[in-house]
Every structure is written in C-alpha cells, then in structure tokens.
Amino acid sequence: MLRTARVPRLSVRSRVVAAVAIGLGAVVYLGVVLLYAADLSASDHRVVRLGDDGTDLALVVKPRSIDPVQQEFTFRVEVEAGSGLVDDGAGLSRAVRVEIRDAAEGNRTQTVMFGPDALSSETLASTLSSEQRLEMWPFDRYAAELEFTVEQEDGDGEFHPLAADLLIDGGIPGWDIAAADDELDSSDEKAFDASVTIGRSFSTMAYAIVLNASLILMAVIALVVSISVLRRARQMELIFLGWIAGMLFAVPALRNFLPGQPPIGSWVDFLIVLWVVVSLIISLAFLAFTWFYSHPSRPRDDPSQSGGADGRHG
The missing domain is CATH 1.20.58 (Methane Monooxygenase Hydroxylase; Chain G, domain 1)
Known part of the structure; x- marks a missing residue:
C-alpha cells in the first residue's frame, strides 16, 4: 500500500508572519489607489480664486501641462463675463485685452485679445523657476511668477484698466498646484500678481x-x-x-x-x-x-591506463 506524503504544517509563527505580510500589502495597495483617486478628484475640482472677488469679469487660467525638463508651464486663458459686460448673451460688449507678464523670463509680456464677438480662449506658456531642481525628484518644486493686467476698450478705441477676478481652475494629474496673489494698485493700471507653485502630488x-x-x-x-x-x-x-x-x-x-x-x-x-x-x-x-x-572539474583519464585495469594492452 502506497503511503501519501504528509505536507508539513506551518507553525503559528509562520502563519502570523504570513498574515502580517498579506495585511501590510493590502494596506499599501489600498493606500496608493486611494491617493491616486483623491489626486484625480482634486485635479478636476481644484479652484483657486485670486484678484478682486465679485467683479463683472473673471479671468480663468486652466493648467494644461508641465515640462520640468524645459521648465515650462502651459495654461489656457479664458474669460467669464457678467451681465454688465455681455451683449445679448452672445459675447463681450467691448474688447478686453489681457497682458500677462512672465517675471521668470525677463518680464516677457504676452497679450491676449478677447473680441466682442465671442468669449474665446488661448493657450500660453510660462517659464518656471526651480525652487528644488528636477534632480531632487520626486521632491522637485517649481514656481511661476505671473502678473495679469486686464483692460477694456472704450467707445474711442482706447483701453482702460478693468478690475477682474482670477480663477485657477483645475489641475494636472500627478502635480499639486497652489497659488497666491499679491494685488498691486497704481494710478494708471489695475494689476495683480499670481504666484503659482507646482510640486509632485502625494500619489x-x-x-x-x-x-x-x-x-x-x-x-x-x-x-x-x-x-x-x-x-x-x-x-x-x-x-x-x-x-x-x-x-x-x-x-x-x-x-x-x-x-x-x-x-x-x-x-x-x-x-x-x-x-x-x-x-x-x-x-x-x-x-x-x-x-x-x-563543483570541481573531473580529472581527465590517464591515456596510459586506457588499456585495461592492469595497465596491459590487449
């Protein structure tokens, strides 16, 4: 009669170690998944409000991409106007000019015109400065120093400063985007700074x-x-x-x-x-x-012994 081999049973200590390892793996798995889901949700619903709250015109900045190698931050600029600036709900009653000064690029200024026909949008790029370089990944951090000036055209074709609200709407998966403002008032213009800081997300x-x-x-x-x-x-x-x-x-x-x-x-x-x-x-x-x-190699046979056990040739 054949006897079946007995499978050795795990000791109590081995079972505890295995259970702890499985539990730890499950916690890590769920933690990473939940962090990623929270990051995606935060990117879709993140809104940072800067500038003059309650104005008729809101300037909306929507982040699109970040290139840490080229140190470039790409964003989309849109305008949302209240009833006082919209003509019959179809578009702006008068043209609005937005100037965006990039402090990191030698005060380079980009100009965006929003015509009276429609509320259009435009994609722009800004140069990032490194607070912590890319080699510090994943703890690298960047900053974009932007100054916005909003002006509206009058009946004579001249532009005058216009108070506006600034919204940074949305985000980029994998990145944590924060912003702060430093409003600037002067006699001839209405401008506000937006300091955008960008770092890797927790996920x-x-x-x-x-x-x-x-x-x-x-x-x-x-x-x-x-x-x-x-x-x-x-x-x-x-x-x-x-x-x-x-x-x-x-x-x-x-x-x-x-x-x-x-x-x-x-x-x-x-x-x-x-x-x-x-x-x-x-x-x-x-x-x-x-x-x-x-695993030492086997010694080769002595040719003199190949004739037989007694050493004589047949």
Missing part, C-alpha cells in the same frame, strides 16, 4: 516610495540567498546565477518606470538604484565563487 510620491522599496527588497533577497549559499546553509543551484543576472537586467527597466522619469544622476540613483545594482553584482559574485569551488 506620485507614494508610487515612487513603493517602487523604490521593491528595488531594495529585490536586492535584499538576492543578498540573503547568495550569503546562505556561500555559508553552505543552502545548496548551490546553477539556476541562481541566471536568476540574479535577470534581476540585474530588470533594474534599469524598473528605474525608467518611475513616474516623471527623473533624469540620470538624480538623488534616487545615488541613494537607491546604484546600491541595488552593486548588491546584485555582489550576490552574483558570491554565487559564482560558491559554484566554482563546489
């Missing part, structure tokens, strides 16, 4: 933390296995060499999968990626050393 940081933690865990596992084999606590298997080599090729792919693709030479390379690669290479060296000395 992007959580993504980066999880992926970097996975890289570190991969290096730790490789070191534990290789040191165990080197100390003869575990049997050497030739497949270990291919396994470590495969992880070495996986590191660059995982590194390039980081959100925002930080440039080569960022702090994350010196703090994590470099040492993960070094750990994997050391693990590979340990395994190669153990394999070399645990």
Whole structure:
C-alpha cells in the first residue's frame, strides 16, 4: 500500500508572519489607489480664486501641462463675463485685452485679445523657476511668477484698466498646484500678481516610495540567498546565477518606470538604484565563487591506463 506524503504544517509563527505580510500589502495597495483617486478628484475640482472677488469679469487660467525638463508651464486663458459686460448673451460688449507678464523670463509680456464677438480662449506658456531642481525628484518644486493686467476698450478705441477676478481652475494629474496673489494698485493700471507653485502630488510620491522599496527588497533577497549559499546553509543551484543576472537586467527597466522619469544622476540613483545594482553584482559574485569551488572539474583519464585495469594492452 502506497503511503501519501504528509505536507508539513506551518507553525503559528509562520502563519502570523504570513498574515502580517498579506495585511501590510493590502494596506499599501489600498493606500496608493486611494491617493491616486483623491489626486484625480482634486485635479478636476481644484479652484483657486485670486484678484478682486465679485467683479463683472473673471479671468480663468486652466493648467494644461508641465515640462520640468524645459521648465515650462502651459495654461489656457479664458474669460467669464457678467451681465454688465455681455451683449445679448452672445459675447463681450467691448474688447478686453489681457497682458500677462512672465517675471521668470525677463518680464516677457504676452497679450491676449478677447473680441466682442465671442468669449474665446488661448493657450500660453510660462517659464518656471526651480525652487528644488528636477534632480531632487520626486521632491522637485517649481514656481511661476505671473502678473495679469486686464483692460477694456472704450467707445474711442482706447483701453482702460478693468478690475477682474482670477480663477485657477483645475489641475494636472500627478502635480499639486497652489497659488497666491499679491494685488498691486497704481494710478494708471489695475494689476495683480499670481504666484503659482507646482510640486509632485502625494500619489506620485507614494508610487515612487513603493517602487523604490521593491528595488531594495529585490536586492535584499538576492543578498540573503547568495550569503546562505556561500555559508553552505543552502545548496548551490546553477539556476541562481541566471536568476540574479535577470534581476540585474530588470533594474534599469524598473528605474525608467518611475513616474516623471527623473533624469540620470538624480538623488534616487545615488541613494537607491546604484546600491541595488552593486548588491546584485555582489550576490552574483558570491554565487559564482560558491559554484566554482563546489563543483570541481573531473580529472581527465590517464591515456596510459586506457588499456585495461592492469595497465596491459590487449
């Protein structure tokens, strides 16, 4: 009668460790998903109000894209007019001119005209200044210093300053956009500054933390296995060499999968990626050393003994 092999039961300690590991993984998973969902919801519903609240004209700035490499912030400018500035609900009764001065680009001024026929919009770009450079990813931060001047055309074709309300409407997934204003009053113009600060969102940081933690865990596992084999606590298997080599090729792919693709030479390379690669290479060296000395090559047969056991040729 054949006896079935008994499967060893896990100890209580092993069960507790497995349950804690599964629970921790579930918490991390839910945390990252909820942060991403909250970031998307905040981007869709984020509204920052600056300027003169309660005016008949609102200048709406809608962020469109951020290029940290070129340090460029692209946004769309629209106007929303009250009943006092709209002609029969079809458009502005008179033309409105908006001047946007970019302090980071040597006070470059961009002019947008909104005609009386329709409430149009236009896409503009602003230069960002770095509060923390891109190499500090994901803690890099940027700022856009913009000054808005709104003027309305009168019956003689001349433009006069017009008080306006400024709305920064919406956001960009993966980025946290905040703004503050510093209103400027003078005798001949009505202007207000908008200081826009841009940084990575919490969901992007959580993504980066999880992926970097996975890289570190991969290096730790490789070191534990290789040191165990080197100390003869575990049997050497030739497949270990291919396994470590495969992880070495996986590191660059995982590194390039980081959100925002930080440039080569960022702090994350010196703090994590470099040492993960070094750990994997050391693990590979340990395994190669153990394999070399645990599998000596067989000596070749002596040709003089090939004639028989007694050494005589037949």
